[in-house]
Amino acid sequence: MMKHDLKLQIIFLSIFFVALTVKAQDDCSITGFKVDYKTTPSGTYVAKSTRTICQLPEFYENAPVIATNIYGSRTDKRTTATGYFYSKMIDGRWWVVDPDGYLNICRAVNAISKGTGTTSTNAFATKFLNSDTKWMTDTKVFLKGIGFNTAGAWSTTSSITSNPTQGSNPLAYTIILNWMSGYGAGRTVQQSGHMGYPNDCIFVFEQGFVNYCETKAQALAANKYDKNLFGYFTDNELPFKNANLTGYLGLGTTEPTNENYLAAVKWLSDNGYTTADATNTEVQKKFLGFVGKTYFSIVYNAIKKYDPNHMSLGPRVDKEEARANSYFMQAVGPYVDILAINYYREWTPNSAFMTAWGTNLNKPFMVTKFYTKGEDSGLGNTSGAGWVVKTQLDRGYEYQNYTLALLESKYCVGWHWFKYFDNDPTMPGDPSNIDGNKGIFKIDYEPYTDLVQKMKEINLSTYNLIDYFDYKSQFPPLIIYPEADAYYKDQVNYGFDDRLGIKNSPYGNMREAFLRFDLTGQGTNVGDVNLYLSVLRAGDPGKVYKADFLMDDSWTEGGITMANHPTNDNEIGRWADGLDVKLDVKTPFVETVNSDKKLSIKLSAVSEIVSQLEYASRENPTVSLRPRIEISQNAPDGPADLDKLSELIVQDKRVAAFHPDILSYNITLPLTTTANPSILFVKPNAAMQVLVTNPVNVLSALDSDRVATIKTTSADGSNTKTYTLQFKVGDNLSVLDRFKANDFTIYPNPTNLNRVVNIDIPNANYENNEISIYDTNGKIVFFKSTKDIKLQLTINESLQPGMYFISVNNSNGRSTKKLIVK
Template sequence: MRYLSSIFFLIPIFLLACSQSIKKNEPLFVESRKDNKDTVWAKYEVKTVDRLLSISIEKEPAISVYGGWKDWKKDATGFFRTEKVDDRWWIIDPDGYPYIHRAVVAFNPGKSEKQKEVFDKKYGSIAHWADTESKMLKDYGFNGTGAWTNVDAVRDMDQPLVYTIIVSPMGAYKKDHLKKFGGKYEEAGWQGYRFDLAMVFDKEFDKYVKEAIEPIAKYKDDKYLLGYFTDNELPWVFDALDRHLLKLGEKEQGHITAKKWLRERKGKDISVNEITDADRAAFTAFYFDTYMQKVTHALRQADPNHMYLGCRFNQDKNKQELTNPEIFKVAGKYMDIVSINHYRKWEPDQECLNKWGEWADKPFLITEWYTKAEDSGLPNNTGAGWLVHTQHDRGLFYQNFTIGLLQNKNCVGWHWFKYMDNDPDDLTTDPSNRDSNKGVVDRYFNPYTPLLDQMKEVNVQTYHLIKYFDKK
């Protein structure tokens, strides 16, 4: 009888285990819209750590002080670098351990009047905020910060997060360039660049490169610095040659340089109608190379120890940079890691990821991406991220996207955009970020725990997941 009782006691446990196993075998879907203009909610499948049936949830791996994986070791140089090991790209941390950078962008407290009031009550000082919030991020498996971070606050911590710095020479020059030419022309770029052109050929730009980059010398000995970005989402349009010749005045330096380049390529003057796509592709390489030469020369002079993380590519339409092999070939000559702000995809396109690695022969870092949820109470009208119902759904999106990144041997990390929701009442913020749910904390510093719980599952298993994928 006692034997039968034991059997009857075990049956529910067995059935529960079976039902859980069946559930994990079933596809999991999240309802989403690409943006608020899309009126139809559609179901998208997501991959999660617990649904990778061949992997058991392992205990968190031993990590270095920087967040590197103490599974194997390469040469320790005292600074972050990259190395390709067994056909997979890695960041190597200052102690020589393999490392994947998992960061949040804009690690900064909000600046609206209400946010300042909450900040003062909750933290009292920037140092206490940085210590408290960096511990929170580490508890959820993050090991770094992305662009537009309060670098001084991070550096003052006893155990800093691995941080990045962004400098914006072209962004600064754009303002003065538009003061000179703005209003005279009807067209303006989506980032405010005149005719969607970065004015790399202007001699005046060189002064801005020097002014923006020289000050970074003070960071050159900091082991917690991953590297530098220059500018953000510059317009590397495929028809840049046509625009230089047709849009710019004949006495402008960009027009003169483009005309000279085309004459030397063709051996004679030709009309714009005779320009081929091969000419356009070659000019994008020359055009982008000019920018790269100027900024990397200045970076290496000011700080020879740290990596150049690129200029945060973004556009993939009409043969722009993310689909232009010539741009990536140039990037590979100068960048240590290619930075990409990756929007408009539910999950990474492995074919694209492979092409980026092949074209540049360098690893890439996803430096902006996010999704936003209805339950945040925000209107979610602005921004490029997908829209889902809940914070839990945001977390599932995170798992699905990062698992796709980890499958690819060219990826060395990702930066979630961003740390904190903006206050919609603060009209000094960038309009593209103002009213949408992008943060891991809300506008009053309250963490989105259902989101962070799902993020942690991937973050703490990152190195085990890589081992799993590389054995398949």
């Protein structure tokens, strides 16, 4: 069954399929696309559904990009100008408004600063002639050229503000104040990515902190009239946790006159509680709201007193328990212009969470830290919270997947990628910044071109994409909640709990969960169909879980146990770690609609685990957390006089260059092509007439034999068009192919002796792949000729530690990459 999300009808013209020789545009597939990821370098790769720009039905990459001004704002929409950046809701969507009144989405890079290691210092001298001015000028041109418009936290603001082009070609910038960590200097400790506080409690109830902010804020008056200043971060990742109440009370055991302890005791008394209530979850959540309001109001009022023109962005909130706490979010909302959120541990941002954040805040938010690390970078990637993927191209795919979800949210006004540079493993850093491939640039100022290209595709199309998603939002998804769900723990049934447990243990306490959906009344002409699960308790890190489609729907919510649960199942998909789940279930959905209308799904652990994973059940009191299936609905038919196609699909992949008004296409097919390609299309009106003339033979030497035509006639017969597709088979990559066809992947790299190295070659039916390993003197130390596209080589003592070159040679050419053996 084809996947589509359209006001349209898909017509199948040719059903003879051949394999594409390249992986490059697999991300344009209409049948789904996945990227392999893991949470740690030593973890197991799991394929994750990943959405990219070229998968979006009816989004035309060839359409004119909405024009932007010097701030990267759209010039077709304007509101009141204040001379400074501010936030505003317009027609149901939050925006940043730039100093000239144009609507803006902030796209920033964090930590734009020069490297200090030997490699960076030498490269700076070579590339920028040791000129700070040349470096910043070139950096601005590069970043703005790929669609970034702001410098995020930890950037060298002095280099930005002093640059001679800042007036004519400004780069908006942010300042991080670090007021709480600065005030607490000497009482805090460095943790991974942020500072740690006694009992995870900030010093927010001390009069000294109020005085400190007042003193520090006076210096902000110097920035008051700088129109290029975006706003202020007040701190980074403060420990806003529901357990703060017990933490503050614990301070009093050693220091009974501690101001923070006394404030907690007073809050309990003022609100009718005693210390015996300190472990009550609801009481803890309310107290965290009090902590948040106190901190946010102090820093907000200090900033606005001395610089009323610029935005307060908050302390980069990273704790999900704080963001999910409505008391906290409602309390801090009045004291922030945009809430900065550091949002890790989600492959795809959760739409329900984002809506709840914006609703509770009554303000917009920005994601101010996220990143993905590539194994092909040669870095260890042991530090930091970002995902590990195989290649820089995979980093780009995830950038698109992540930011597309942000653009869909009407509460999100931007994102900040972490960061400009990779970590330099030769230089010291906090525990989260040691050896990570986090940068757009290597430490020698060379960009990762595959990552950059994917960033550019999204960034330059930001406003087109917003208009696209806002149009689609007129046709909201249909949501179906389960009619039954349950889990068992060995022979004990938990059919009415507010959560679903999953555990695979050889020591007993086995847990598997079950969902059943009633699909009565549903049809098969639908778009995406996804299962959503919200995690309540994360299991062990790095473990793998799966969902299975059950043929037997006779189980009961109050009766299912290990002894009687259904076993006739087919796997739907897998995911890693205890994360929120978005799983494509369209295939079992369609099969169920065409049969008994009852869709049963089993959730289980593939890996053995110690700690159980828990997802919210249908009995959970928070509706947004309950399991559900979301079905995207098709828009209504277009006008009867339309004669333009809406989509063109060759070999199951959207032609990324297609536009309804462009009538001619040159399409290069892979060398392994043995028959005419499949041609699919989507039409905007079911009554439109379409006549396709397939090519005589795409393998012919005659151009005329390799031409296909698609003639359209509007539903009312008044208009016609003819699309022409000129095919050829060869090496030149065009509409279907964007990157080198034999751009193989090596991982892990670097590696160690006696460790297996994986070599993945893009799927192709070459006669042979010749794999050679050379040392730095050009001597061949390994050779293998094989038809395999996935190889595992054990690095043994015959290869001494050092640098080698791996070469893959096949009928599509030769590609060579470095291998480091430690």
